[in-house]
Amino acid sequence: MGKAEHAWRRGFSRRQAIAGLGSFLAASPLLHAQRDPWPLGSHRRFMGFDEIRDVFDFEPLFRANVPLSTYDYSAHGTESEFTLYRNRDAFDWVQLVGGGGVAPAAVDTSTELFGHAMPSPIMLAPTSRQRDLHPDGELGMYRAATTTATTMIVSNASSFPYTRIAEEADGPLWYQRYATRELDPNREALDAGQEAGAQTIVVTIDQQATLYERDLHVRHLGGR
Incomplete structure (x- = not known):
C-alpha cells in the first residue's frame, strides 16, 4: 500500500471532519456571545412595584396572581x-436612538390618520375580554387613553358594548369589526358603531384563530 492510500485510510472521513468543525464552533466563545443561553427572563425574580420598569417586568407578577386561563388568553398566540x-x-432588533443636540421642545410627534389629528402615532390596539383583568375593563382603559388623547380601538369582542364604552369619556374612539359571511350582522354592527360616534371602523380581514396548542397542553396536564 502506497503512502497516499495509507494516509487516506487513516485520515479523517468527511463525516468526522464536519463533526469536528461543529464541535469547534459549539465551544467557540464567539458563538456563545451571540445569544445568552440563560436569558434574563429565565432567572428573573419577582420585582417590587417600585422596581418595575416595563411590562415584561410586570408579567411574572401577573402570571402568579391570575387564573391560568386568564394568563394564557392574554399571552398566547x-x-x-x-x-x-x-x-x-423582530422587535428586539429595533433600536430607538436619541438625537444628540436636539431640544426636546422642538420634537413634534403629531401625525394625521384618516383625517384625524393625533399627538403621536401610538394607538391602543383592539384587545378583548379586558374585564377579566380588571372590573372596569375597557371603561377604565378608555378613561386612561383620553388623558393623553390616545386613540383607542374597541375590540369586536369587548367586555362592554361599544355604546357603553363611548359614554365613559370624551376622546378619540374607533371600532373594530371581524367581518362575517352574512352581511346583515356586519351592517347592524357598523350602524350601531357609527351611531355611537365611532370615528373610524377598523375591519379585520383575517379569520379569528380556532386552534391554540397551548390549550391542548394545559388540558393534557389536567387543566381547563
Whole structure:
C-alpha cells in the first residue's frame, strides 16, 4: 500500500471532519456571545412595584396572581405561537436612538390618520375580554387613553358594548369589526358603531384563530 492510500485510510472521513468543525464552533466563545443561553427572563425574580420598569417586568407578577386561563388568553398566540416568537425577536432588533443636540421642545410627534389629528402615532390596539383583568375593563382603559388623547380601538369582542364604552369619556374612539359571511350582522354592527360616534371602523380581514396548542397542553396536564 502506497503512502497516499495509507494516509487516506487513516485520515479523517468527511463525516468526522464536519463533526469536528461543529464541535469547534459549539465551544467557540464567539458563538456563545451571540445569544445568552440563560436569558434574563429565565432567572428573573419577582420585582417590587417600585422596581418595575416595563411590562415584561410586570408579567411574572401577573402570571402568579391570575387564573391560568386568564394568563394564557392574554399571552398566547395562534397554533404553535411561532409567529408570536418571531414578532418578539423582530422587535428586539429595533433600536430607538436619541438625537444628540436636539431640544426636546422642538420634537413634534403629531401625525394625521384618516383625517384625524393625533399627538403621536401610538394607538391602543383592539384587545378583548379586558374585564377579566380588571372590573372596569375597557371603561377604565378608555378613561386612561383620553388623558393623553390616545386613540383607542374597541375590540369586536369587548367586555362592554361599544355604546357603553363611548359614554365613559370624551376622546378619540374607533371600532373594530371581524367581518362575517352574512352581511346583515356586519351592517347592524357598523350602524350601531357609527351611531355611537365611532370615528373610524377598523375591519379585520383575517379569520379569528380556532386552534391554540397551548390549550391542548394545559388540558393534557389536567387543566381547563
